[in-house]
Amino acid sequence: MWRMVAIWLVLSAVLDPLFYILVGPHVPPGTMTSSAQQNQFDFNILLVAALPVFLAVWVYLAYTVVMWRASRKGAPEPVGGAQARTHLGVQVGWIVTTTVIVLGLFVFGTVELIANGGSGGGEGPNPIWTPTSATILPVQVIAQQWKFTYRYPTFGGFESGQLIVPNDTTIAFHVTSLDVIHDFWAYQLSIKADANPQQDDVAFTTTRQTGSVTVRCDELCGLWHGAMFNYGKVVSKAAFMAWAKSTEAGNAANTKLLPPFAYTYVPDANGSDGGYYPDNVDPYSNSEVYGAKPAAS
Amino acid sequence: MTLTAERETEVVYPDPTPPVLGGFQGLPQRPGWLSQHLGTAAIGAVLGYLLGHWLGNVVASGYTNIANSGVNAVAITGGLLLGVFGWLLGIGVLNYPLAKMVGLEPRPDYESTSWTRYLRLTVDHKVVGLQYVIGVLAFLFTGGLLAMGIRTELLSPSSHLFGPGTYIAIVSEHGTIMMMMATSVIVGPLGNWLVPLMIGARRTAFPRVEAFSFWIFTAGYLVILSALFYGGFPTGWTGYAPLQTQAGGGMMSYLVGFAVIGLGMMAAGFNLAVTIINYRAPGMTWSRIPIFVWSILATCALLTLATPTLVAAGFFGILDHTAQTAFFVTEHGGSSFLWENLFWFFGHPEVYIMALPGFGIVFEILPVFTRKPLFAYKVAAAAMLGVALLSFFVWQHHLFQSGINPDMRPLFMLTTELISIPTGFIYLVGLGTLYKAKIKFEVPMLFALALFFNFLIGGMTGVFLSDVPVNVTVHGSFFVLAHFHYTIMGGLIFAFFGGLYFWLPKMTGKTMNKKLGQIHFWIMFIFFNLTFFPMFLIGLLGQPRRVFEYAQNLQALNDFSSVSAFILGASFLVFVANFVWSIFIKPTPAPANPWNSLGLEWQTPTPVPYYNFERIPVVLNDPYHYSEENAVSVADLGEEGVLVAAGASSPASVAEDPRPPAR
Numbered sequence: 001m002w003r004m005v006a007i008w009l010v011l012s013a014v015l016d017p018l019f020y021i022l023v024g025p026h027v028p029p030g031t032m033t034s035s036a037q038q039n040q041f042d043f044n045i046l047l048v049a050a051l052p053v054f055l056a057v058w059v060y061l062a063y064t065v066v067m068w069r070a071s072r073k074g075a076p077e078p079v080g081g082a083q084a085r086t087h088l089g090v091q092v093g094w095i096v097t098t099t100v101i102v103l104g105l106f107v108f109g110t111v112e113l114i115a116n117g118g119s120g121g122g123e124g125p126n127p128i129w130t131p132t133s134a135t136i137l138p139v140q141v142i143a144q145q146w147k148f149t150y151r152y153p154t155f156g157g158f159e160s161g162q163l164i165v166p167n168d169t170t171i172a173f174h175v176t177s178l179d180v181i182h183d184f185w186a187y188q189l190s191i192k193a194d195a196n197p198q199q200d201d202v203a204f205t206t207t208r209q210t211g212s213v214t215v216r217c218d219e220l221c222g223l224w225h226g227a228m229f230n231y232g233k234v235v236s237k238a239a240f241m242a243w244a245k246s247t248e249a250g251n252a253a254n255t256k257l258l259p260p261f262a263y264t265y266v267p268d269a270n271g272s273d274g275g276y277y278p279d280n281v282d283p284y285s286n287s288e289v290y291g292a293k294p295a296a297s
Numbered sequence: 298m299t300l301t302a303e304r305e306t307e308v309v310y311p312d313p314t315p316p317v318l319g320g321f322q323g324l325p326q327r328p329g330w331l332s333q334h335l336g337t338a339a340i341g342a343v344l345g346y347l348l349g350h351w352l353g354n355v356v357a358s359g360y361t362n363i364a365n366s367g368v369n370a371v372a373i374t375g376g377l378l379l380g381v382f383g384w385l386l387g388i389g390v391l392n393y394p395l396a397k398m399v400g401l402e403p404r405p406d407y408e409s410t411s412w413t414r415y416l417r418l419t420v421d422h423k424v425v426g427l428q429y430v431i432g433v434l435a436f437l438f439t440g441g442l443l444a445m446g447i448r449t450e451l452l453s454p455s456s457h458l459f460g461p462g463t464y465i466a467i468v469s470e471h472g473t474i475m476m477m478m479a480t481s482v483i484v485g486p487l488g489n490w491l492v493p494l495m496i497g498a499r500r501t502a503f504p505r506v507e508a509f510s511f512w513i514f515t516a517g518y519l520v521i522l523s524a525l526f527y528g529g530f531p532t533g534w535t536g537y538a539p540l541q542t543q544a545g546g547g548m549m550s551y552l553v554g555f556a557v558i559g560l561g562m563m564a565a566g567f568n569l570a571v572t573i574i575n576y577r578a579p580g581m582t583w584s585r586i587p588i589f590v591w592s593i594l595a596t597c598a599l600l601t602l603a604t605p606t607l608v609a610a611g612f613f614g615i616l617d618h619t620a621q622t623a624f625f626v627t628e629h630g631g632s633s634f635l636w637e638n639l640f641w642f643f644g645h646p647e648v649y650i651m652a653l654p655g656f657g658i659v660f661e662i663l664p665v666f667t668r669k670p671l672f673a674y675k676v677a678a679a680a681m682l683g684v685a686l687l688s689f690f691v692w693q694h695h696l697f698q699s700g701i702n703p704d705m706r707p708l709f710m711l712t713t714e715l716i717s718i719p720t721g722f723i724y725l726v727g728l729g730t731l732y733k734a735k736i737k738f739e740v741p742m743l744f745a746l747a748l749f750f751n752f753l754i755g756g757m758t759g760v761f762l763s764d765v766p767v768n769v770t771v772h773g774s775f776f777v778l779a780h781f782h783y784t785i786m787g788g789l790i791f792a793f794f795g796g797l798y799f800w801l802p803k804m805t806g807k808t809m810n811k812k813l814g815q816i817h818f819w820i821m822f823i824f825f826n827l828t829f830f831p832m833f834l835i836g837l838l839g840q841p842r843r844v845f846e847y848a849q850n851l852q853a854l855n856d857f858s859s860v861s862a863f864i865l866g867a868s869f870l871v872f873v874a875n876f877v878w879s880i881f882i883k884p885t886p887a888p889a890n891p892w893n894s895l896g897l898e899w900q901t902p903t904p905v906p907y908y909n910f911e912r913i914p915v916v917l918n919d920p921y922h923y924s925e926e927n928a929v930s931v932a933d934l935g936e937e938g939v940l941v942a943a944g945a946s947s948p949a950s951v952a953e954d955p956r957p958p959a960r
Contacts, residue, residue, distance in 0.1 A: 028837045029770050042766040050757050057753050060728055061746065070735045078669045078735045080925030085670045090729065098721040102714045109714075109764040110707040119766035123703040175700075180539035181633055183698065183773055187839045192769045194699040196634070197539055197627045201700035214848075218773040218841045220533045222540055223461050226844035 008059045012052040020048055029190045032213075032234065034131075034206040035120030036190035042112050042119075049105070122175060122184075122193025122201040131204050133170035139163070141175040143182035143195035146224040148215055150232075155244045158251040163215055163232025165189075166240035167207050175201040183219035186232065188212075194219055210234045321401040335416045338387035338512070342519065345383020350376035357619070368546040370618040373527065377553040381516045389418040390509050418512065420504030423905060425511050426490025427804060430797070432515055433485055436478035437790075438869065439522070443471035445866050448859040454847045464845045466529020466547065473521055473534040473551060477558045479785055480647065481514055481565065483654035484600070487796050488569055488593045490804055494898035494905065495587045497578025497914045497932065502571040510564035517558035524550035533843055535644070538625035538636035542617055552614045559608040562650075566600025569593055578932070580916035587896060587920055588677050592657025595681035596650050599688065603646035610639035637699060641692035649688040651785050652752075653681055655792030656723050659745040662799055663730045665894045666742035670921040672729030676722045683719030691716060697768045706765050713763035720756055724749065739892065740814035744795025747822050751787025755780055758833065776836030782829045794821070794872065802887035805880050806904045813875035820868035827861035895920040895931050911935060 024044040029036045068075055078084070113119050117131035140151040142159075151159045163186065165171055175184045177195035184203075185192045188211065193203040210233075217228035235243070248255070320327050353372030385391055393403060414424055415431075446467045450458050459467065489511075493501055501507050524530055527546030536555075541548055573594045577586065613624040614636070623629035625636045656677075664671050671677065693701060693709040727749050736742065758780040761767050771777060794817075802808050831854045838854075840847045847855065879885065890899040897920060901909060912935030922928035 028839065035766075035769065039766050039770050042764060043761065043770065046761055046764060046767060050760065054753065054757060057724065057728070057749070061731075061749060064728075064731045064734070065736060065738075065746070068731070068734050068736055070737045075735060076733055078667060078733065078924045080668075080670050080923050080928070084672065084924070085921070086673055086675075087729070091673055091676055091725065094721070094725045095718070098718050102717055105760065105764065106707075106711045106714050109710050109766060113707065113710075113765045116766065118703065119769055121706075121765060121769045122698045122700045124700040126703075128703050180543060181537050181699075185773070185841065190769055192698045192772055196700055199627075199700060214839060216839065216841050216844075220465075220531070220535075220537065220540070220843045222531045222543070223465060225465065226461060226846045229846075 004059055004063050007063075008052070008056050011055050011059065015055070016048050016051055019051060020044060028187075030188055032188045032207065032209045032211055033120070033190055034208060035116060036188065036205075037208065038112060038116045039119060039190050042109070045108065046105070049101070053101075117204045120190045120192065120203055120205045122203050125200040125202065127202045127204070131170045131206060133206065135170070136204075137165065137169050137171045139165065139171055139173055141173050141184045141193075141195065142178060143175065143184060143217065143221075144178040145180065145222055146217070146228040148184065148217075148228070148230060152244060152248075155248040156252060156255040158247050158255050160247065162230065163213060164240060164243060165207060165232070165234055166237040167210050167234050168237065169240075170204065170206040173203045173205075175203065180221050181219050182217045182221045182228070185216045185218035187214045187216065189234075192218060207234045210236060320404050321396050322404055323401055333387065333389040333392075333418065334413065335388070337389075338384050341383035341385075341387025342380045342516070343383070345386070346376040346380035348383075349374075349379030352379070368527065370546065370549055373546050373549040374553060374615055374619055377520055377523065377549060381513070381520065381553075381557055384516045384519070385509070385512060388512050390505075390512055392418075393505055418508050420500070420508055421907065422489050422493050422501050422504065422507060423804070423909075425507055426486050426488075428511055429481065429485035429489060429514075430804075432511065432518070433478055433482045433793075436474060436518055437482070438873075439518075440471050440474040440478060441866055441869060443467050443474065445863065447471060448862040450845055451847070451855050452859050454849050454852050454855070457845060459845070461845055462529070462531075465531045465843065466525065468843050469530050469533050469551075470521070470524060473524075473554070474518075475785075476534050476647070477517060477521060477554070479651040479789060480558065480562050480600075482651075482789060482793050483658065483796065484565055484569065484593060484596055484650075485511065485514065487589075487658065487793075487800060488565070488596075488654065491800065491898055492569055492572055492590055492593055493576065494901065494909055495590050495896065496573060496576060496581050497897055497910065497916055498572065498576035499908045499910060499913070500576075501568050502576055503568045506564045506568045510561045510568065513557055513561040513564070517554050517561060520550055520557055521554035522550075524548075524554070535640060536614070536636070537640075538614075538633045539627065541614055541636065542626055549615070549618060552611045552618070556608050556611040556615075559604045559611070562600045562604045563608075566597040566604070570597035570601065573597070578914050578916050580932070582916075584674070585916055585919040588660040588671060588674065588681075589654075589657035591678045591681050592653045592660075595685040596653045598685050599646040599650045599653075603643045603650070603689070606639055607643035607647075610636060610643070613639075634696075634699070634701070637696055638692070641695045642689075644695070645692040646685075646688045648781070648785070649684055651789045653684060655748060655789040656681070658792040658796040658799075659748050660726065660730075661896065662741045662745040662795055663727060664921050664923055665799075665892050665896075666737045666739055666745075667730055667734030668737075668923045669730055669732075669734045670923055670925070671726065672732070673722075673726050674919070674921065677726040680719040680722035680726070683722070684716060687712060687716040687719065694763055694768075697765050698772050710763055710765050714760060717756065717760060724753070739798075740809070740811060740818060741795045741799035741892075743815070743818045743822075744791050744798065747818070748788055748791045748795070751783055751791060751825070754830075755783030755785075755787055758783065771836060773841055774836035775832045775840045775842060778842050779829045779832035779836060782832070787825060787829070791821075791825075794818075799892070800898075801880075802891050803889075803898065803903060803905070806887055807880045807884040808887040808891065809879045810875050813871055813878070817868055817871040817875060820871065821865060824861045824865040824868065828858050828865050831855075831858045831861075895922060897932055900932065900934055 027040050027043050029039060031037045031040065114129050118127060118129045123129065138153050140153060142149040142151060149159050149161060150163050151157055173184065173191055173193060175193040175195045176199060177197045179197060182195040183192065184195055189205055191203050191205055193201045195201065213232040213234060215230050215232055217225055221228065350372045353375030354369055357369065357371035396403065415428055419425060450464050489501065489507060493499065524547035527550060530544050530547035530551045532540050532544060536551055573590055616622040617624055617626065623631040625631050625633055627633055660671055660677055690712040691709060693705055694713045697706055758776070762771055762777060762780060798809055798814050835851055835854050838851055840851055887903060889903045897914065914932040914934045916932045918929045918931050920931050
């Protein structure tokens with residue numbers, strides 16, 4: 001018994017730091033955004049916690065099948081009776097240990113979720129855990145079979161087929177769908193939010209590095225679900241402002257007819273003011289925040 | 298508790314072989330050519346389908362055609378529903394209720410020894426159990442072939458064997474067939490076969506319901522297969538709603554199929570739950586019933602309580618397609634979240650329907666091959682019930698990123714992680730039983746040990762998925778896919794095959810070949826892990842589920858997984874070869890108790906008589922008194938049987954029992 005514990009302790013003490021130091025920094029989704037960094041950290045913490053559990057069971061099973069197999073010479077004869085049926089200390093110890101681990105994981109997960117502004121997951125139309133940054137760039141992600149379109153409400157609501165966002169900026173992704181349920185998975189940004197028809201799903205992150213981004217649909221959406229992906233970029237603030245301003249100007253003739261923020265392209269039959277778009281959708285409430293104030297300042 | 302007092306209350310059963318054979322009193326004996334079997338069921342299904350299809354076109358031609366398909370959803374639904382009805386009518390499920398309606402009384406059932414009874418409606422739980430074995434294996438191998446198709450397509454990231462429509466139809470069909478199969482894979486064959494024998498009963502509580510549950514299960518198999526003839530359906534097994542509403546005729550097969558399977562699940566669940574509660578032999582107290590029976594009872598609770606949600610949701614979906622309602626259509630006032638919640642409210646208990654019976658099986662196998670009592674029996678029973686109870690409170694963890702109310706997420710993270718406490722009990726019991734044991738590596742034991750290896754990986758990765766921040770990375774990716782294949786296939790299917798190798802000698806009276814069994818196990822175990830472990834990495838590296846195109850850099854891992862999957866698929870051929878060889882071609886008769894088990898089901902002769910027990914046994918002890926000196930025997934089987942001394946490795950004579958012989 002103590003031999004098993006010793007093997008387990010040594011293995012855990014060696015493998016846990018080895019994993020954390022050698023593998024941990026390379027664990028997906030990388031370090032490109034705040035949510036990516038935090039989710040990588042959370043994954044590593046869970047793995048460091050899980051590894052000793054794996055090792056405990058594996059060491060025990062290995063020891064069992066080697067030492068206590070019937071064919072081994074000198075294997076002990078099994079003992080039945082009351083002492084083999086129950087052991088109060090082991091049972092209580094097991095239950096207390098698993099409960100403590102589980103509650104610890106729950107507290108850790110909840111703290112990380114709240115402290116990190118939702119960790120990049122979709123928080124529905126009314127997010128309650130939000131980043132503290134004063135300037136937030138809203139980007140509307142419009143999913144449809146089988147493509148993503150990105151709309152920039154604070155730049156006149158122009159649309160782009162490519163996701164381009166500035167570095168060192170907190171971004172609010174407003175994910176919606178025009179038809180079936182999709183899922184916006186910006187892998188390197190560590191953003192994942194379902195795109196539901198006629199509903200807003202908000203997810204936050206803060207970019208930390210420039211680079212390219214893969215966007216994939218992560219919810220089965222029909223025939224070409226497998227081909228529903230595109231690529232984006234995180235660029236410097238200056239490059240982003242230059243691109244956004246020029247695209248805004250280039251699209252001005254179109255965007256002046258369109259609302260900067262809406263959940264649907266479909267004309268609303270109930271629109272009381274004769275507008276093409278649902279009149280119950282307000283313009284984005286923080287619309288002045290990012291575009292009006294140059295990011296560089 | 299005195300034995301004589303219990304003997305006095307014993308019920309006298311009719312002669313096991315009554316002279317009058319089946320049918321109904323007042324009607325002449327049915328001629329042979331009018332007998333009902335698989336063939337008449339097929340004829341009934343075809344006629345029913347044609348009638349229903351025609352009716353559907355009559356009542357709703359024109360306005361319910363699915364867009365751009367030339368397909369009438371009402372006609373398909375009508376065809377499928379009446380087809381199922383015709384199938385049940387043809388096999389004879391409805392004979393009894395219909396005859397009772399016109400006042401005819403059934404004659405007692407008879408014992409048939411002809412092999413044709415496996416092709417007929419029968420109320421013998423042992424025949425139904427074996428019918429289920431063949432049924433779930435057909436289901437499993439169909440789904441497995443589709444999996445081979447998926448892995449073939451994923452050999453290359455960009456050049457395709459199938460078109461995207463075919464691929465998504467294969468993926469959906471694979472998922473749905475496997476899920477449907479897995480709901481019954483243990484409850485159906487082993488649950489029906491073993492539970493009455495384990496609790497000392499002569500039959501289940503509702504033998505006709507039991508027969509119904511099997512034949513509607515087979516009807517469900519045909520219905521879900523019919524989706525392929527309508528071009529398949531694109532939603533995966535989850536059937537998410539706006540896509541479901543948009544889909545073509547194959548979607549009706551999915552909705553009707555799940556409703557049909559759901560009825561069978563509820564029927565099987567009610568029957569076994571009532572059997573376990575009411576049909577236990579004298580002395581079979583709650584602390585003596587085998588742990589497998591506890592697992593089936595917990596599963597039955599889930600089957601009966603969770604499945605109605607699925608049937609209701611399927612009904613809403615059918616109405617959306619046929620009667621133009623808008624339960625799931627957001628634009629018309631419905632909600633896509635409604636389906637997600639209804640589906641997962643069923644869907645999560647469902648995955649424990651697929652886990653608990655597996656635990657029950659390995660807990661039956663472990664004591665026999667360790668020659669030790671089951672460690673912490675009460676904790677094991679508590680684990681089953683705890684998991685069953687908690688499984689109703691975790692369903693929204695499938696919707697963490699879906700845009701649900703965000704403050705619900707910590708709650709569901711908590712409930713999900715809490716469920717790992719009773720699941721951890723499984724390991725306490727398993728590892729405790731192995732402690733200082735004398736392990737015999739017979740084939741069933743190999744499968745049981747493999748469950749502990751596989752399910753550990755499946756369960757621990759579940760903790761990663763339950764953590765909302767980490768879920769952002771892994772949700773909907775191949776990581777999830779690997780996780781649930783590790784729990785369902787690595788847990789349930791391994792336990793199922795372990796259970797088959799363990800109990801088939803009793804069920805069929807033939808010995809399975811040990812060498813082939815070992816080959817089957819090692820190929821299956823090694824290549825199961827080589828198939829699915831890389832999928833954790835594939836998922837972490839960013840490959841979503843159900844895609845036919847993926848990043849170039851993931852090809853090596855995908856190919857590795859695919860090739861392993863082909864060998865994994867081939868391992869089942871070894872099983873089939875073993876099954877056919879050992880049971881049909883060169884049968885070796887099995888002894889009545891080849892493993893020296895103390896379980897009540899092993900104390901019967903082989904083949905087990907029609908009425909199971911000559912006398913209802915009086916249970917004296919639980920069946921786990923291995924390696925114990927002077928233990929009280931498990932049961933008094935009456936004059937014809939033998940008393941089993943628990944400490945001995947083989948059944949002992951009556952004289953060796955420390956108690957005075959009964960009567």
